Structure formats: C-alpha cells, structure tokens
Amino acid sequence: MTIHMSIGYLLLYLPLLVAVSLVIGASRHEQKHLILDQAVRTAVWISSFMLGIYLVLQIVSWLV
Amino acid sequence: MAKAGAPAAASDNIVLADGEPLNLRNRHLAAVLAWLLPGAGHFYQRRYFKSAVFSICIFSCFILGMLMAGGRCVYASWDQTEKRWQYVLQAGIGLPAMPAAIQAWRLRGGERPLWSENFMTAPRSTRDLDDFNRKTASGFDMGTLYTMVAGLLNILVIFDAFAGPLPPPVAKKREREADEEADPGTKPKPATSAPNVHAKT
Numbered sequence: 001m002t003i004h005m006s007i008g009y010l011l012l013y014l015p016l017l018v019a020v021s022l023v024i025g026a027s028r029h030e031q032k033h034l035i036l037d038q039a040v041r042t043a044v045w046i047s048s049f050m051l052g053i054y055l056v057l058q059i060v061s062w063l064v
Numbered sequence: 065m066a067k068a069g070a071p072a073a074a075s076d077n078i079v080l081a082d083g084e085p086l087n088l089r090n091r092h093l094a095a096v097l098a099w100l101l102p103g104a105g106h107f108y109q110r111r112y113f114k115s116a117v118f119s120i121c122i123f124s125c126f127i128l129g130m131l132m133a134g135g136r137c138v139y140a141s142w143d144q145t146e147k148r149w150q151y152v153l154q155a156g157i158g159l160p161a162m163p164a165a166i167q168a169w170r171l172r173g174g175e176r177p178l179w180s181e182n183f184m185t186a187p188r189s190t191r192d193l194d195d196f197n198r199k200t201a202s203g204f205d206m207g208t209l210y211t212m213v214a215g216l217l218n219i220l221v222i223f224d225a226f227a228g229p230l231p232p233p234v235a236k237k238r239e240r241e242a243d244e245e246a247d248p249g250t251k252p253k254p255a256t257s258a259p260n261v262h263a264k265t
Contacts, residue, residue: 012206015128016213019121026117027220028232030081035117038232 013050017043079228086111091226098225100158102218105225118221125214126157133207136196140168141186146193148186150208156215 025039077088088094089109098105103119106112129137138161141148154161164184167177177185187193197204223230234242 015124016210019125020213020217022117022121023217023220026114027224028229030084030086030111030114030229032113034082035114 017046020046081229086228088225088228095222095226098222099156099218101160102157102214102221105222109225114224118218122157122214122217122221123160125210125217126160129207129210129214131207132200132203132210133196134200134203135183136200137204137207138164138211139184139186140164145187145190150212153212153215156218157211158218161211161215 021039021043022035024042025035025037028038029035077091079086079088087109094105094109096105097108098118101119102122103115103117106115106118138151138154139148140151151161151164155165163179167179167183167185170177171185177183187196200207220230
C-alpha cells in the first residue's frame with residue numbers, strides 16, 4: 001500500500017505555513033530582519049517535521 | 065538584567081526587545097484592541113510593520129478558510145445537534161467571529177437571524193451538517209482548520225501586544241556560553257529560563 005499525495009492538498013499547506021511562520025517570527029522579535037530570519041527557520045522546522053511524519057507513514061505503509 | 069518581554073523597573077510599559085527599549089503604551093488597551101481586530105493593538109502601539117504582518121497573515125487565514133467552506137464553517141452551537149468546540153478557538157480572532165455568537169444568541173431566543181440564514185448560522189439538524197460537508201467536500205474541514213489557526217495565532221498576537229516579544233528559546237549550552245562571555249570571572253549559573261539573546265543591558 002502506498003500513500004498517494006495530492007498536489008491540491010499540498011497547496012493548501014502553503015498559506016498556513018507562511019502565516020504561521022511569519023506570526024511566530026513576529027511574536028518573538030521586533031526588528032524586520034530578525035522577524036524574517038525567525039520565520040524562515042520556523043518554516044523549515046515545520047516542513048522538516050511534517051516531512052519526517054510523512055516518511056514514517058510511508059515506511060509503515062510499505063511494511064503493512 | 066532586563067529581559068525582552070519583562071517589564072523594566074522604570075516603567076511598566078517599557079520592555080526590552082531585540083536590545084532596544086519598546087514602549088507598549090497602554091498595554092491593557094492594546095491587548096483588547098489586538099483581540100478585537102488582529103493588528104489593531106500593534107497599530108495603536110505604533111509598531112506598524114508588525115501590525116501589517118499580523119493583520120495580513122491572520123485575516124488571510126480567516127478569509128481563505130471562510131471561502132473554502134462557502135462561509136459556513138464559523139458558527140456557534142452548543143446543543144444536541146453539535147457541540148461546536150472549534151468556535152472557542154475561532155473566537156480568538158475577535159470581531160470577525162462575533163456575528164456567529166450574535167446569530168446563535170438570536171436563534172436561541174426564537175428570533176430571526178440578524179443577517180442571512182446562511183451567514184454564520186449553525187446547521188439546524190445533523191442532516192444540514194451533512195449537507196455542509198457534502199457540498200464543500202473537504203473545504204468545510206479545511207475552512208474550519210484555517211479559521212481555528214487564525215484564532216489561535218491571534219492569541220500570540222494579543223500576548224505580544226500586552227507583554228512584548230516572547231524570548232526565543234535558547235539551548236542551555238548557548239545560554240551558558242553567553243553568560244560566560246558576559247562575565248568571564250564568575251561561575252555560570254544553572255539555566256532557569258530562556259533569555260532573549262538579542263537583549264542587551
């Protein structure tokens with residue numbers, strides 16, 4: 001069994017990622033460049049976490 | 065040592081953020097404004113860039129969510145048909161979610177809805193709720209998620225308007241190194257909280 005990814009659903013994740021990252025970045029800093037820097041790091045962290053979960057699910061689906 | 069997000073001794077409304085003093089003006093009023101309209105509290109505090117970031121991000125999430133669900137995902141209901149706990153989170157966005165509470169209050173009192181029957185009103189039965197889901201496919205769930213996230217993000221914004229930026233998390237090792245750098249003669253203390261690495265006294 002394989003997990004099928006829909007591009008449409010992945011596109012729904014982008015606005016949320018941008019909004020969440022920027023708001024978290026702006027809630028931790030006051031200066032523009034620090035806000036953007038924190039937002040990029042948050043976006044990378046969230047994406048890596050989700051990719052990790054996807055890989056775990058993909059491996060489980062191969063095994064089952 | 066003053067920390068970001070912590071009131072300084074001179075004034076309750078001055079905090080250190082990224083090494084600069086920040087005047088939060090009337091922080092209680094700012095927090096209320098931030099709840100009522102995302103970004104309004106920061107606008108009042110003259111933090112215009114953050115005000116723009118917060119309002120654009122949060123309103124975009126909320127509006128996108130409403131569009132995905134055909135405007136039906138934000139409603140208040142606590143009866144046998146549905147216990148809409150999601151509304152508690154959606155209400156974090158303040159005024160944009162308030163019409164749902166007004167509609168629910170009027171319907172409960174046996175009155176007609178103040179606005180259209182399709183605007184922020186709860187489904188009348190489980191069949192209506194099924195129709196919501198069927199008509200919008202996954203849009204109803206995604207819209208609910210987007211509007212909930214918008215409300216939750218606004219809670220961070222309210223905190224920021226009230227107390228200034230949260231200190232970013234710092235690894236204990238990095239914190240010890242910063243302590244040693246600041247005061248090389250003393251033994252570093254065990255870390256108790258994450259300081260703002262950008263704060264300077």
